[in-house]
Amino acid sequence: MTAATRRPGAPARDTEGVGRAACHHGEILQGVFLDQRRRPVHALVTLPMHGPGSTARFACRPGTPPEEVTVTPAGRTKARAAAVLAVRECAARRDAEPCGGELTLAGDLPVGLGMGSSTSDVIATVRAVADSWGVLLPAETIARLAVRAEGASDPLMHGSRPLLFAQREGRVLEVMGSALPPAVVVGCALAGGAPVDTLSLPALHHHDDDLAAYGHLRRMLRRAVTDADTALLGRVSTASARLRQRVLRHDEFPALTGIADATGAVGVQIAHSGNVAGLLFDPRAPGLHHGLRRCTRALEREGIAPTRTFTTFTSPSEESPWTNTSRKPSDART
Structure with a gap:
């Protein structure tokens, strides 16, 4: 049943909505940047990855308190918080009393690897609740609810466009363009695919030199997107990753950059x-297939597990010829 056919007010008993959300493959750029008012703001640009993601189903239970939301599987506290927030948002838009419900999540994202698994759950949840209420929520509203539920959020609700996104505020600082430069990405899992507790990471205190460095990388990325310059994209992502080693130190980082070279x-x-x-590889480079094979073998020799190879230019409805899902981190969801 669509929003156009439902009557105003609360949803019918046991009305079920479905929502889906994609994931990403970490960041191209993350740091501190000046916003339109020249304030320093933490922000990032993610690397979208089509295919894996989260699916949420939300069954309304009219007459129950809005906080009475059960979640399967248990323990998805951020998704549950998002469901309660979304119910209140949708009820207000329908001029109706909010109610509880049952939330069921499914997906194939590894947890704690930095692929946006919790954000994917949260966005899918908000979309499922909205679908059950017959409400279409704009991306900006989903972002606001996601930040309230998580404390910080990735920009997955905005699709795959390259955005400089203030993850703690849920707002877009800049739309870089319509798409990242074309690239083939050989994915891998560092530290044996162990999850990272983001709350345990040390806070990074930025200085004026950091603002200048990240501002320069922002301009470089803007030019890379405008010119579809894959080589420049790689320079930006490598520089950002190197700066980030001050916070999350990867023992394999020197090996990773050595294999790239x-x-x-x-x-x-x-x-x-x-x-x-x-x-990151340029798909237009000669000898691409040979380079990809050499890369995979070199990763394995270093004890770094390859995961999947994908592109920045595959649409969600297309199957990439590079995709290889035969290897997945050991903590992938079921």
Whole structure:
């Protein structure tokens, strides 16, 4: 049943809505940047990855308190918080009493690797609640609810466009363009694919030199997107990853950059709060297939597990010829 066919007011008993959300493969750029009012703001640009993600189903239970939301599987506290917030938002838009319900989550994202698993859950949840109420929530509203539920959020609700997104405020600082430059990414898992507790990471105190460095990388990325310059994209992501080593120190980072140099990759990218990483290749470069094979073998020799190879230019409805899901981190969800 669609929003156009439902009557105003609360949803019918046991009305179920479905929501889905994609994931990302860590960040291309993350740091502190000046916003329109020249204030320093923490922000990031993610590397979208089509395919994996979260699916949420929300069944309304009219007449129950809005806080009475059960979640399966148990323990998804951020998604539950998002469901309660979304119920109140949708009820207000329908001029109706909010109610509780049952939330069921499913997905194939590894937890704690920095791929946006919690954000994917939260966005899918908000969309499922909205669907059950017959409400279409704009991306800006979903972002606001996601930040309230998580404390910080990735920009997955805005689609795959490259955005400089203030993750703690839920707002877009800049739309870089319509798409990242074309790249083939050889994904891998550092530290044996162990999850990272982001709350345990030390706070990074930025100085004026950091603002200047990240401002320069922001301009470089803007130019890379405008010119579809894959090599420049790789320079930006590598520089950002190197700066981030002050917070999340990856023992394999020197090996990763060495493999990139040896196999013709244009650079590396990492999850700035996790252990997923990737080596970026220009799909237009000669000898691409040979370089990809050499890269995979070199990673394995270093004890770094390759995970999947994907592109920045595959639409959600297309199957990439590079995709290889035969290897997945050991803590992937079921």
